[in-house]
Amino acid sequence: KQWYQRRVAITAGDELEVAGxxxxxxxxxxxxxxxxxxxxxxxxxxxxxxxxxxxxNTVFSSFEVHTQRLIMTLLLALTNPAVPATSSACxxxxxLVMYPCIRDxxxxxxxxxxxxxxxxxxxxxxxxxxxxxxSWSLGNLSDTLVVNKVNNPTFExxxxxxxxxxxxxxxxxAASANDKVKSNIVRALGNLLRFxxxxxxxxxxxxxxxxxxxxxxxxxxxAGMMKTRWNACYALVNALQNPVLSPAQSxxxxxxxxxxxxxxxxxxxFKVRINAVLALCQCRARADYGAQFSLIWSSVxxxxxxxxxxxxxxxxxxxxxxxxxxxxLSHLLILHTPSDKEAMTSGLPSPHLHHNLVTQCSxxxxxxxxxxxxxxxxxxxxxxxEKSEGExxxxxxxxxxxxxxxxxxxxAFITSDISSNKHTF
Numbered sequence: 001k002q003w004y005q006r007r008v009a010i011t012a013g014d015e016l017e018v019a020g021x022x023x024x025x026x027x028x029x030x031x032x033x034x035x036x037x038x039x040x041x042x043x044x045x046x047x048x049x050x051x052x053x054x055x056x057n058t059v060f061s062s063f064e065v066h067t068q069r070l071i072m073t074l075l076l077a078l079t080n081p082a083v084p085a086t087s088s089a090c091x092x093x094x095x096l097v098m099y100p101c102i103r104d105x106x107x108x109x110x111x112x113x114x115x116x117x118x119x120x121x122x123x124x125x126x127x128x129x130x131x132x133x134x135s136w137s138l139g140n141l142s143d144t145l146v147v148n149k150v151n152n153p154t155f156e157x158x159x160x161x162x163x164x165x166x167x168x169x170x171x172x173x174a175a176s177a178n179d180k181v182k183s184n185i186v187r188a189l190g191n192l193l194r195f196x197x198x199x200x201x202x203x204x205x206x207x208x209x210x211x212x213x214x215x216x217x218x219x220x221x222x223a224g225m226m227k228t229r230w231n232a233c234y235a236l237v238n239a240l241q242n243p244v245l246s247p248a249q250s251x252x253x254x255x256x257x258x259x260x261x262x263x264x265x266x267x268x269x270f271k272v273r274i275n276a277v278l279a280l281c282q283c284r285a286r287a288d289y290g291a292q293f294s295l296i297w298s299s300v301x302x303x304x305x306x307x308x309x310x311x312x313x314x315x316x317x318x319x320x321x322x323x324x325x326x327x328x329l330s331h332l333l334i335l336h337t338p339s340d341k342e343a344m345t346s347g348l349p350s351p352h353l354h355h356n357l358v359t360q361c362s363x364x365x366x367x368x369x370x371x372x373x374x375x376x377x378x379x380x381x382x383x384x385x386e387k388s389e390g391e392x393x394x395x396x397x398x399x400x401x402x403x404x405x406x407x408x409x410x411x412a413f414i415t416s417d418i419s420s421n422k423h424t425f
Contacts, residue, residue, distance in 0.1 A: 049088035061101035079115040094137025135184035142191030183228040190235025233275035240282035248290025257292040270317030286335040294343035
């Protein structure tokens with residue numbers, strides 16, 4: 001406990017050099033942590049693992065390789081179900097696996113994945129505390145996989161399909177646990193789907209994994225505590241960034257769009273609704289929307305026009321929701337084809353709704369809940385709306401968003417809010 005308190009004090013002060021921190025931690029490891037972890041059945045093992053989880057990447061990366069390997073080996077050994085420190089060891093591995101200095105170590109990541117799989121397979125479903133910690137580590141592991149997919153193509157190529165399949169399998173089985181565990185599981189499922197490469201998806205049993213995973217995420221979007229719903233919508237944002245997964249060409253595509261539109265329309269939590277809109281923005285090609293394109297267009301159009309601007313303590317989130325709906329409409333406009341024109345124009349707002357939109361833009365343009373650049377959108381929108389009642393709404397939306405200089409592929413526009421989303425609720 002004293003060593004842990006000393007570590008917290010050092011972190012808070014941040015005054016010691018890395019060399020001093022390294023010396024401190026070598027002392028801790030040599031005289032306290034390692035002896036405890038090497039002592040069979042010591043009741044202090046969980047505490048020792050918790051201490052290791054506070055090292056931090058800066059200090060860990062300064063250790064000699066043999067010291068790093070010693071820590072990783074000891075922790076992996078402690079994930080044995082027969083050891084009383086399984087929960088703490090898995091949690092510590094979940095911290096270490098995200099350290100930039102070792103997260104691209106394929107062997108360590110694979111060993112951590114196997115340890116988490118074993119822990120999930122052997123844990124009694126009634127042991128919610130252990131399941132919560134292990135599922136949290138699974139979420140961190142999946143984050144690491146996505147980072148490596150983006151930064152290290154070799155890692156994605158060499159990662160075992162068999163191991164990925166096992167991760168999906170245990171995740172789907174653990175999804176039946178309580179909501180606190182499920183909020184971590186859905187986060188992992190979204191990352192695992194995003195990590196999947198084309199050659200993996202082409203295998204029949206992986207297509208079944210994808211269908212089950214998407215089904216689990218859609219179910220979690222619509223029911224359960226709000227943290228789980230938020231994480232499930234964010235997981236869909238992640239999954240749909242994988243170009244391998246095309247909703248229109250998949251059996252789950254229609255359910256995906258129907259569920260997300262229902263969440264956007266009826267969920268009481270605006271953060272969940274905003275993430276559901278973000279998920280709809282992730283389809284990069286017109287073909288990915290399939291026959292649901294006009295339904296999405298008309299549904300979002302009504303949602304945008306037929307509600308009063310946000311007021312009260314939730315006003316900021318309602319403003320952000322409407323701004324994100326405008327982003328989605330613009331994304332659809334970029335992707336639409338001439339054959340979509342008739343269906344899109346048939347959903348133009350009535351004069352009443354048009355007047356409502358003018359009122360909304362007027363209120364939103366002066367809102368304190370938006371960034372200055374976003375306020376410009378609504379300020380311009382107000383002027384355009386007042387002068388363009390007879391224009392096609394598609395032209396109007398283009399003019400509304402023109403100040404933001406929308407890129408041709410809308411990638412920066414769509415993902416601008418994703419980087420600010422965290423995995424906490």
